[in-house]
Structure formats: C-alpha cells, structure tokens
Amino acid sequence: MNLVLLLGEKFYESQKEVHMSISGGGSGLGIATLLNGQADIANSSRPINSFEENLFRKKGIELISFEFAQDALVIIVNDNNPLDSMSGDQLKNILSGTVEYWSDNHSSQHKISIYGRQNNSGTHAYLKKKLGINFSLHAKEMNGNAQIIEAVKSDKGGIGYVGAGYVIKDGKQSSTGYKIIKLNEQVGIKAYSPLDLNAVKEKKYYLQRPLYQYVLKSSYAKAKAFLDFEQSPQGRDIIFANGYFPINY
Numbered sequence: 001m002n003l004v005l006l007l008g009e010k011f012y013e014s015q016k017e018v019h020m021s022i023s024g025g026g027s028g029l030g031i032a033t034l035l036n037g038q039a040d041i042a043n044s045s046r047p048i049n050s051f052e053e054n055l056f057r058k059k060g061i062e063l064i065s066f067e068f069a070q071d072a073l074v075i076i077v078n079d080n081n082p083l084d085s086m087s088g089d090q091l092k093n094i095l096s097g098t099v100e101y102w103s104d105n106h107s108s109q110h111k112i113s114i115y116g117r118q119n120n121s122g123t124h125a126y127l128k129k130k131l132g133i134n135f136s137l138h139a140k141e142m143n144g145n146a147q148i149i150e151a152v153k154s155d156k157g158g159i160g161y162v163g164a165g166y167v168i169k170d171g172k173q174s175s176t177g178y179k180i181i182k183l184n185e186q187v188g189i190k191a192y193s194p195l196d197l198n199a200v201k202e203k204k205y206y207l208q209r210p211l212y213q214y215v216l217k218s219s220y221a222k223a224k225a226f227l228d229f230e231q232s233p234q235g236r237d238i239i240f241a242n243g244y245f246p247i248n249y
Contacts, residue, residue, distance in 0.1 A: 027122030045122035097136025168243035
C-alpha cells in the first residue's frame with residue numbers, strides 16, 4: 001500500500017491531468033472493491049481465489065491481472081533475541097504454537113509472543129499456505145505492518161512477519177529495535193536474508209512472493225499510463241528503494 005502511494009505521487013508529478021484516489025485495507029478488500037465497482041485497480045499480495053473468480057464471472061466482470069513487483073516477507077524478532085536465523089520447520093513450529101518458548105527454560109521471560117495479521121490478509125494467507133499451518137490461537141492479530149513492528153520492538157519475546165517494504169529501505173534495515181531473521185528451508189541449508197539482493201533476485205530467499213495487480217478490463221485504457229509508469233526505470237527505482245523488488249532488474 002505504501003509503495004503504491006509513492007508510485008502514485010511520483011506519477012502525478014508528471015501527469016497532473018490524471019486524477020487518482022488510493023486507499024488501503026488489504027488484499028481481500030481491494031479485490032472486493034473491484035467486484036463492487038468502487039475501484040479500477042486492486043493490489044494484492046495473493047492470487048485471486050476460485051471463489052472470487054466465480055463472483056466476477058457471475059457479474060460478467062472481466063479482469064486483467066499481472067505481477068508488478070516481488071515482495072519478500074520478513075520475519076522479525078526483538079533486537080535482544082540472540083537468534084539470527086531459523087529454518088522453515090522452526091518457523092512453522094513457532095507460528096503454529098507447537099513451540100511456545102525461546103529456550104528450554106520455560107519461564108515467562110522466555111515465552112514467545114506472536115504478532116501477525118488478520119485472517120483476511122493476503123500476507124496471513126500466504127504464510128499459512130507456505131508453511132502448511134494453522135496459526136497459534138494465541139497469535140495476536142494486528143491491523144497492519146506498522147503495529148506488528150512496534151509490538152515486536154517493545155516485547156522481548158516478540159516475533160512477527162511483515163512486508164519487506166516496511167523494514168527495508170534502499171537495501172538496508174530501515175530502523176532499530178528489531179532484528180531481521182535469515183531463513184532457510186531446512187536445517188543444514190544456507191540461510192539467506194531479504195537484505196541480500198542477489199539472493200532475492202535468484203529466488204533463494206525462503207519467503208518471497210509476487211505482488212499482483214488486478215485491473216478492470218473496462219478501465220484498462222485509462223489505467224495504462226500509470227501501469228506503464230510502474231514498470232518504467234523511474235518506477236522500478238521507486239519499487240527497489242522502498243524495500244520491494246522490480247520484476248526485471
């Protein structure tokens with residue numbers, strides 16, 4: 001959402017005759033606004049599902065869809081946590097609640113606190129499917145990435161998942177108080193950080209995903225100038241500078 005706002009602002013500087021209104025609310029809400037005729041473009045961190053496709057089909061609404069950037073989903077822990085990497089299985093056990101403590105010392109000081117998104121979030125759905133889990137019933141559902149980051153900063157036992165654009169700026173960690181965890185698929189394989197541009201480019205980072213845009217076919221002509229701008233050199237620079245990854249770079 002922040003990325004599209006920035007792209008929209010830069011686009012408007014050179015295309016002031018084009019009027020745009022941008023609002024947020026998550027992948028599901030964005031797709032619903034298309035269905036209800038309240039938007040021309042919806043950004044989504046997940047593919048449209050078969051139930052949604054059927055609703056569009058029943059209404060006779062045609063969509064054009066494509067990937068406009070790559071996102072890396074980042075696992076963060078409190079800066080005081082000594083951990084710096086984990087495997088997919090370790091992450092699965094933590095987020096599902098199978099493992100509830102950071103160490104064998106099962107005291108309240110070592111209790112794991114999970115911070116994530118609501119179940120209608122594309123990010124939530126992606127991670128659930130990727131790991132093949134149901135999230136712990138004790139996981140705290142936050143309204144957005146910024147809330148997750150602040151919660152992890154203030155909780156020594158905290159762990160959360162956020163979009164790379166909220167914690168990475170110009171290829172570096174954008175603030176302090178949290179630690180970005182390196183990930184690998186399983187123990188024994190090299191762990192990679194989302195801060196490693198080459199790893200993401202080569203699709204070696206464990207939690208990377210495409211970002212989608214869905215456009216009403218009837219609105220494509222008026223949306224095309226903005227869509228072209230996103231893939232221009234200036235648009236790609238904006239995408240990369242804000243923690244995301246252009247499709248071609």
